[in-house]
Amino acid sequence: MSEEQIHNLRNEALSLIMGTTTQEELENLRINYLGRQGKINQATAELKNLPAEKKSVVGKIINDAKVAIENALFAQKEKLSTKDGQTTWFDPTIPSVQPQRGHLHLVTYAIEEISQIFNHLGFVRVRYPEVEWDWFAFESLNMPASHPARDEWETFFVDTKSHPKYGNMVLTPHTSSGQVREMERVKMPPIRMINIAKCYRRQSDVSHVPMFHQFEGLVVDKDISIVHLKGTLDYFARRFFGASRKIRLRPYHFQFTEPSFEVDVSCGVCNGSGCKLCKAGWLELGGAGMVHPNVLTNGGIDPSKFCGFAFGWGVERTFMMKAGIKIDDIRILYNADLRFLKQF
Numbered sequence: 001m002s003e004e005q006i007h008n009l010r011n012e013a014l015s016l017i018m019g020t021t022t023q024e025e026l027e028n029l030r031i032n033y034l035g036r037q038g039k040i041n042q043a044t045a046e047l048k049n050l051p052a053e054k055k056s057v058v059g060k061i062i063n064d065a066k067v068a069i070e071n072a073l074f075a076q077k078e079k080l081s082t083k084d085g086q087t088t089w090f091d092p093t094i095p096s097v098q099p100q101r102g103h104l105h106l107v108t109y110a111i112e113e114i115s116q117i118f119n120h121l122g123f124v125r126v127r128y129p130e131v132e133w134d135w136f137a138f139e140s141l142n143m144p145a146s147h148p149a150r151d152e153w154e155t156f157f158v159d160t161k162s163h164p165k166y167g168n169m170v171l172t173p174h175t176s177s178g179q180v181r182e183m184e185r186v187k188m189p190p191i192r193m194i195n196i197a198k199c200y201r202r203q204s205d206v207s208h209v210p211m212f213h214q215f216e217g218l219v220v221d222k223d224i225s226i227v228h229l230k231g232t233l234d235y236f237a238r239r240f241f242g243a244s245r246k247i248r249l250r251p252y253h254f255q256f257t258e259p260s261f262e263v264d265v266s267c268g269v270c271n272g273s274g275c276k277l278c279k280a281g282w283l284e285l286g287g288a289g290m291v292h293p294n295v296l297t298n299g300g301i302d303p304s305k306f307c308g309f310a311f312g313w314g315v316e317r318t319f320m321m322k323a324g325i326k327i328d329d330i331r332i333l334y335n336a337d338l339r340f341l342k343q344f
């Protein structure tokens with residue numbers, strides 16, 4: 001039998017099987033094709049007449065045809081037996097179809113990991129309102145109304161009456177709004193806060209989304225110095241990014257910290273020597289600094305007795321700097337594309 005004849009045999013069997021309307025017709029076809037004297041066996045018997053090099057090729061085609069016919073018989077048998085809702089056939093030993101399993105969102109995983117690392121250092125995880133008063137988001141952080149520094153926090157305002165003491169209502173543009181709230185909650189230092197929450201800004205491009213997450217650390221105690229800040233951030237970088245990653249502080253300006261820094265982490269790809277992914281070996285993480293005395297005063301803490309440090313970074317941004325994770329548009333985290341999300 002030629003290869004073409006076997007293909008024809010297969011196609012003929014499949015279309016006849018699909019056309020059957022009773023179990024008897026189906027059984028006759030099974031005998032006709034797969035029975036001992038059936039066409040498939042006949043074709044197999046003829047294999048011996050073929051030259052050696054053809055045998056294995058044709059043998060495989062015959063076998064494939066046999067499997068296809070078996071599957072079609074099986075499917076048709078099931079179809080006929082469930083006709084009119086009367087199931088006459090059920091095999092409980094067949095493995096079931098695995099239900100699809102989801103998992104937590106990447107950002108949720110990142111938040112869990114970040115909070116565990118800081119828990120280890122004795123930081124207490126808190127969350128403060130997403131709809132916040134101007135006072136906590138700006139004014140208490142040493143940014144009086146109409147101060148130009150506010151422009152950086154492209155804020156969403158909520159259209160309500162303003163509060164006589166706390167001012168306008170806003171969607172919190174950063175987790176620093178939790179600093180004075182935490183001071184008011186704890187009242188007496190020591191404070192070791194890690195505030196992880198949603199933040200909102202009027203922005204959307206490859207590296208910004210209007211709703212994102214930040215994690216904010218705040219430590220207030222006696223004799224806290226930049227060394228404590230650097231040590232804490234180094235510890236975080238080693239735990240979150242890997243043992244070889246390092247932290248660097250660059251001078252910067254924020255109204256609520258003095259001195260202020262921008263924090264960089266060494267690039268996980270080139271290890272600090274400079275590559276396509278980074279700026280001369282370093283990736284920018286976010287802001288930090290020593291808490292400004294005015295902020296302590298606004299939180300009811302005496303700046304002549306206590307001092308502290310704070311830092312606040314984007315969760316998404318920090319997560320995207322983990323080695324091995326290459327996301328070049330932050331918006332993909334939030335457009336619910338399962339093809340992307342399932343990979344993690």
Ligand code: PHE
Nearest residue numbers: 174176287288289310311312
């Ligand atoms: N809140 C600042 C921002 O959103 C970051 C920051 C936090 C800076 C704490 C210093 C101290 O950019």
